[in-house]
Amino acid sequence: MKVLVFFVAIVLAAWHCHGSDHDHDHGHTYQIFPLRMKTGHGGHYIPEVSCQSWRLGVEAHNVIDWKTVPQDCEGYIGNYMLGEQYRSDSKIVNQQAYFYAKTLNITAKTAWVFDIDETTLSNLPYYADHGFGVELYNETSFNKWVDLGEAPALPESLKLYKKLLSLGIKIVFITGRPLDQKAVTATNLNLKLAGYHTWEKLITKNTSEYHGKTAVTYKSTERKKLEEKGYKIIGNIGDQWSDLLGTNTGDRTFKLPDPMYYIS
Amino acid sequence: MKVLVFFVAIVLAAWHCHGSDHDHDHGHTYQIFPLRMKTGHGGHYIPEVSCQSWRLGVEAHNVIDWKTVPQDCEGYIGNYMLGEQYRSDSKIVNQQAYFYAKTLNITAKTAWVFDIDETTLSNLPYYADHGFGVELYNETSFNKWVDLGEAPALPESLKLYKKLLSLGIKIVFITGRPLDQKAVTATNLNLKLAGYHTWEKLITKNTSEYHGKTAVTYKSTERKKLEEKGYKIIGNIGDQWSDLLGTNTGDRTFKLPDPMYYIS
Numbered sequence: 454m455k456v457l458v459f460f461v462a463i464v465l466a467a468w469h470c471h472g473s474d475h476d477h478d479h480g481h482t483y484q485i486f487p488l489r490m491k492t493g494h495g496g497h498y499i500p501e502v503s504c505q506s507w508r509l510g511v512e513a514h515n516v517i518d519w520k521t522v523p524q525d526c527e528g529y530i531g532n533y534m535l536g537e538q539y540r541s542d543s544k545i546v547n548q549q550a551y552f553y554a555k556t557l558n559i560t561a562k563t564a565w566v567f568d569i570d571e572t573t574l575s576n577l578p579y580y581a582d583h584g585f586g587v588e589l590y591n592e593t594s595f596n597k598w599v600d601l602g603e604a605p606a607l608p609e610s611l612k613l614y615k616k617l618l619s620l621g622i623k624i625v626f627i628t629g630r631p632l633d634q635k636a637v638t639a640t641n642l643n644l645k646l647a648g649y650h651t652w653e654k655l656i657t658k659n660t661s662e663y664h665g666k667t668a669v670t671y672k673s674t675e676r677k678k679l680e681e682k683g684y685k686i687i688g689n690i691g692d693q694w695s696d697l698l699g700t701n702t703g704d705r706t707f708k709l710p711d712p713m714y715y716i717s
Numbered sequence: 718m719k720v721l722v723f724f725v726a727i728v729l730a731a732w733h734c735h736g737s738d739h740d741h742d743h744g745h746t747y748q749i750f751p752l753r754m755k756t757g758h759g760g761h762y763i764p765e766v767s768c769q770s771w772r773l774g775v776e777a778h779n780v781i782d783w784k785t786v787p788q789d790c791e792g793y794i795g796n797y798m799l800g801e802q803y804r805s806d807s808k809i810v811n812q813q814a815y816f817y818a819k820t821l822n823i824t825a826k827t828a829w830v831f832d833i834d835e836t837t838l839s840n841l842p843y844y845a846d847h848g849f850g851v852e853l854y855n856e857t858s859f860n861k862w863v864d865l866g867e868a869p870a871l872p873e874s875l876k877l878y879k880k881l882l883s884l885g886i887k888i889v890f891i892t893g894r895p896l897d898q899k900a901v902t903a904t905n906l907n908l909k910l911a912g913y914h915t916w917e918k919l920i921t922k923n924t925s926e927y928h929g930k931t932a933v934t935y936k937s938t939e940r941k942k943l944e945e946k947g948y949k950i951i952g953n954i955g956d957q958w959s960d961l962l963g964t965n966t967g968d969r970t971f972k973l974p975d976p977m978y979y980i981s
Contacts, residue, residue, distance in 0.1 A: 506805040513776045513972045515810045541770040546779045708777045 504529035508712045514694045522586035531585045542710045547613040550707045559621045564684040568691035569628035571711045574604035586713035602637045606645040623653040631660045673699030768793035772976045778958045786850035795849045806974045811877040814971045823885045828948040832955035833892035835975045838868035850977035866901045870909040887917040937963030
């Protein structure tokens with residue numbers, strides 16, 4: 454009898470477990486959906502579904518010009534960034550980029566533009582200590598992290614980088630990092646991408662030239678200069694839409710995930 | 718003793734249940750990630766994580782020119798479309814559109830472009846019977862469904878539609894549906910949007926004029942004609958990137974979710 458009770462209990466609990474798991478993952482419940490995201494006022498429980506929609510909205514460029522991650526999504530975004538979904542989401546973007554690149558004709562002037570932060574190098578160790586984007590951006594504190602020169606390479610981007618190099622494509626980095634971080638950035642890249650030839654150029658932002666200009670303007674202008682030097686930009690990859698919009702965007706663009714910050 | 722065993726069994730099972738639920742939702746496990754999606758060859762188990770990445774890739778315009786949903790994602794996409802996530806994802810896009818629209822100056826010639834399929838009207842009843850995009854598009858069979866004129870309005874888009882009308886914005890529908898479906902489309906819209914004034918224009922595709930042209934070309938040309946008639950397109954919403962790219966795109970564009978089909 455004891456065994457029977459135990460068996461029934463396990464079966465019931467497992468059945469319940471499967472049921473709730475199913476509802477949660479696949480959205481089979483028809484709960485009343487909250488009218489708006491509860492950001493900042495009173496209620497602090499946000500269904501996973503809302504934060505997921507917020508993140509999708511960011512990636513598809515529907516949610517723009519935001520300063521911080523919604524307070525109630527800190528847990529969701531933290532779990533996303535540290536878990537397998539961020540890696541998987543990055544992987545598919547880089548895969549699509551490679552599938553595209555390998556069909557093309559490559560010459561000595563064929564170029565591919567990479568952004569740096571959250572595209573080539575990861576600042577996740579920094580953001581994990583600063584609320585995954587919930588805290589307002591602090592330039593001083595962020596620069597201290599950058600100056601360590603220890604940002605890890607994003608593993609899926611690194612694979613793409615190596616594959617593009619092996620196809621004979623020239624890699625050009627265009628980053629919003631200022632000129633005075635060029636040396637530490639080059640060192641960091643050398644450290645983390647070491648052993649795979651080298652990149653063609655590392656373009657950092659001349660803050661006096663682009664003072665008050667948006668990232669879209671700065672990056673468009675630098676890409677234009679590249680094309681004027683005879684480079685043909687066949688691909689362009691970044692974590693911000695401002696890496697990919699504007700002029701001289703390249704023949705095809707690839708948007709890597711980044712739900713932690715927004716740069717216009 | 719029986720009670721104790723029962724209690725322990727329940728606690729253990731619930732604990733296990735919570736653990737696996739947590740791993741599954743938040744990606745805290747560090748499993749080896751499959752190298753590529755198993756589509757069409759042998760293995761038929763795809764982790765939820767891959768199909769989720771595929772869908773994100775579609776929405777952010779990284780995965781393009783696909784003919785069908787990957788076979789192994791049929792269950793995932795079906796659950797997504799029928800569940801609360803699709804509704805929530807649509808809601809946030811429409812909300813952002815309204816938050817944007819209400820800040821603007823509206824004149825008698827201020828226009829907002831809506832696509833129809835999966836933007837204003839839903840073909841989910843049809844796709845639910847046809848593998849949610851796993852089956853290859855069948856024009857004859859799809860046209861039979863359209864000719865019924867019974868496609869429901871997408872509830873979150875309907876809310877936006879009403880709000881834009883109440884702001885005094887003119888609504889222009891531009892659809893890839895052919896001219897010979899204009900009457901049934903107008904009837905369907907009248908039926909499902911009834912009681913909320915009326916739209917400004919319903920533009921269907923003149924298939925002889927645009928024979929062999931892409932949706933991007935067709936829609937850009939029609940938007941250009943609108944602007945030449947003096948309309949100012951302040952917003953443009955669609956489920957396909959081909960609704961939103963090209964020329965005369967409108968001041969801001971909004972991408973609604975659609976993981977079931979791709980139109981270039």
